Amino acid sequence: MYGSEKVYKKIEVIGVSKKGIEAAIEMALSKAKKTVHKLSWFEVEEIHGHIGEDGTVNEYQVLLKVAFQLED
Numbered sequence: 001m002y003g004s005e006k007v008y009k010k011i012e013v014i015g016v017s018k019k020g021i022e023a024a025i026e027m028a029l030s031k032a033k034k035t036v037h038k039l040s041w042f043e044v045e046e047i048h049g050h051i052g053e054d055g056t057v058n059e060y061q062v063l064l065k066v067a068f069q070l071e072d
Contacts, residue, residue, distance in 0.1 A: 038069040
């Protein structure tokens with residue numbers, strides 16, 4: 001309920017995708033929600049990537065801090 005007292009915890013997750021930064025974020029959150037309940041928000045901490053031999057981006061890596069509400 002909005003306005004009530006709550007406590008949150010933050011964890012770090014890393015999403016990886018060949019499709020882009022947004023896809024990497026979605027991958028990380030999709031996996032996190034399978035094991036962590038009451039996800040609330042995320043913060044992008046770092047963005048990294050891998051460059052292939054042809055000079056193009058092969059992979060995007062996004063480090064997120066994800067917050068979830070602690071249960072009573």
